Structure formats: structure tokens, C-alpha cells
Amino acid sequence: xxxxxxxxxxxxxxxxxxxxxxxxxxxxxxxxxxxxxxxxxxxxxxxxxxxxxxxxxxxxxxxxxxxxxxxxxxxxxxxxxxxxxxxxxxxxxxxxxxxxxxxxxxxxxxxxxxxxxxxxxxxxxxxxxxxxxxxxxxxxxxxxxx
Amino acid sequence: xxxxxxxxxxxxxxxxxxxxxxxxxxxxxxxxxxxxxxxxxxxxxxxxxxxxxxxxxxxxxxxxxxxxxxxxxxxxxxxxxxxxxxxxxxxxxxxxxxxxxxxxxxxxxxxxxx
Numbered sequence: 065x066x067x068x069x070x071x072x073x074x075x076x077x078x079x080x081x082x083x084x085x086x087x088x089x090x091x092x093x094x095x096x097x098x099x100x101x102x103x104x105x106x107x108x109x110x111x112x113x114x115x116x117x118x119x120x121x122x123x124x125x126x127x128x129x130x131x132x133x134x135x136x137x138x139x140x141x142x143x144x145x146x147x148x149x150x151x152x153x154x155x156x157x158x159x160x161x162x163x164x165x166x167x168x169x170x171x172x173x174x175x176x177x178x179x180x181x182x183x184x185x186x187x188x189x190x191x192x193x194x195x196x197x198x199x200x201x202x203x204x205x206x207x208x209x210x
Numbered sequence: 211x212x213x214x215x216x217x218x219x220x221x222x223x224x225x226x227x228x229x230x231x232x233x234x235x236x237x238x239x240x241x242x243x244x245x246x247x248x249x250x251x252x253x254x255x256x257x258x259x260x261x262x263x264x265x266x267x268x269x270x271x272x273x274x275x276x277x278x279x280x281x282x283x284x285x286x287x288x289x290x291x292x293x294x295x296x297x298x299x300x301x302x303x304x305x306x307x308x309x310x311x312x313x314x315x316x317x318x319x320x321x322x323x324x
Contacts, residue, residue: 077235081212084264101264101295102302108266112234116268174267174303 067132075115075124075143083111083128090130091137094199102178103137103197109175110141110150110193118145118191136180139195148191149184150175212236214261215243220319223254229261232269241272244287248276253285256318260291270305277309286310290318 071086073079084104091100107128114126122145129140150172175182181196213236214229224247232240247255257273259265277287289311292300300306312318 077233080233080235080266081231098295098298102299104264105266105299108233108264112266112268116234174299177302 066134067130069130069132071128071130073126075111075119075126075145077112077115079126080108080111080115083126084108087128087130087139090132094132094137095197096200099197099200103139103195106175106178106195107139107141109172110195113148113150113172114141114143114145114191118143118148120145134199136196136198141193141195142190144190147186149186150193151182151184213239215239217243220256220315221322223256223319223322224252225256225258225315225319227258227261231264232262233264233266234268237266237268237272240269241276244272244276248279248283251283253280253283254322255280255285255287256315257287257289258291258315259289259296260293262296263293265296265299270300270303273309274305286322288312288318288321290315 067090069086069090071083073082084107087107088100088104091103095103111126118124124144127142129142131138131140153172175195178197179195180198181194183194183196185192185194212230213232216227218225218227226243228240230236244255247253273287273289280287287309289300289309291314292311297311300311310321312321
């Protein structure tokens, strides 16, 4: 393992910027600015979902664990909010967003589009979402080894 | 800076010049501004995003939700001057097929005459 980082914050929207900045700093030497930005978007979407829909106003915490490996970055996001498996959540088709005036349900589309892998587990009362993004030009090599 | 919103007029069009970042901690300000325009029947709206560095789904969701309301009332919401990384996400999520976006404010204003 190359590096491992952990951040624990209250599940409040005011901490989202801190979460994004903390993450961006960790990977600043391993990804392009665009890739970092896209991953910040994914991370933000998952955490916004936990704050707004998971805890839904109740107090709680978000724990983010980042493993910066040689060929990929893995982000684990844990919370004790109600169970929510984003992999089973069907994003609304974009044409219906306008038709139905839906202002939510966009974030999951982003996460699934941008990340190379997304996993979900419910363990001992915790939601655990895992996001994996391969480093440029190293994805193929990593896949070959598996 | 978290979020700043400045309202300007261009003919019968309202321009909201937005700056900072739009996530769930700031999106209510944007929603209040757009809702205020809708409630006062100012339904031709351009959102100038030149000063915006980050938009989460909370922000995109508000724009998409009010798009329908403004169009139903005879107006529209159009975007302009997105910085490259915001524009990239806009296109990645294929929102460009839902909301009209223009590189400059002038082009966005003129588009209401088309």
C-alpha cells in the first residue's frame, strides 16, 4: 500500500468543501486536474446524499478512508445512517428530469459515470460505499494482473 | 467565498451572475433567487456561471427543476460562460441536451430572440 488517509467529520453540509479539499490534496500528484475535479464531484455526491437523505437532519458522522495505491485510488465512505444501496438505486432518465421537474437523483448518475468501480456494503449498522478510480494509463495494467 | 448571486437586467431578461461553489450548503440561496424570479413572473433567465468553480447535483437539480417551471410560464433558463471544468461535467452528464448553454452572455441574450 502506498498511502492511507482517514477523515472523520460531522455529517453536515458545511463540511463538504473540507472533504473535497482534503481528498484533492491527497491525490494532487497522481491525477490530472480534470480527474481530480471529477473525483471530487463523485465524493461530494455520495456525501451530500448521506447528509441530505441518509441522516436527513439527524446528527451523525461521515468517515472517509482514502487508499492511494500504485495503480488506483480507493475511497471508502462510511456512515451510520439508514441503509441505502446506491447500486440498487435506478437513476431517473434525464429526459424525465425536466418533464417531472425532479431536482434530485442526479448525483448517482454522476458517480456511476465517473468512477471505474462502485461498491456498497451494509456492515454492522454502517453503510460503506467504495469508489475506485484507476490512474491514467495504469488501468489496463491493473486489470491484467487480476 | 461560498456563493454570491448578483441580479442584472438585459432587456426583459434577468441575468443571475453567480460566483463561488454550489453544493448542498449553498444551493438554497440559488434556489431562493430563481424561485423569486419565477414567483414574480420574471421567467426569462440567464445564469452566468463565469465565477462558479463547482456545481454539485444539488445545484444542477435546481436548474433542471426550474427549467420546466420557467418554460411552462413562457420563459426559459439558459446558461452562459461556464468555466471549462464545470462545462465538462455539464456535457458529461448530458445536460447539454436539456438546458441551452452559450459561451458568452451576448449570445445567451440573443438566443431569446430566436
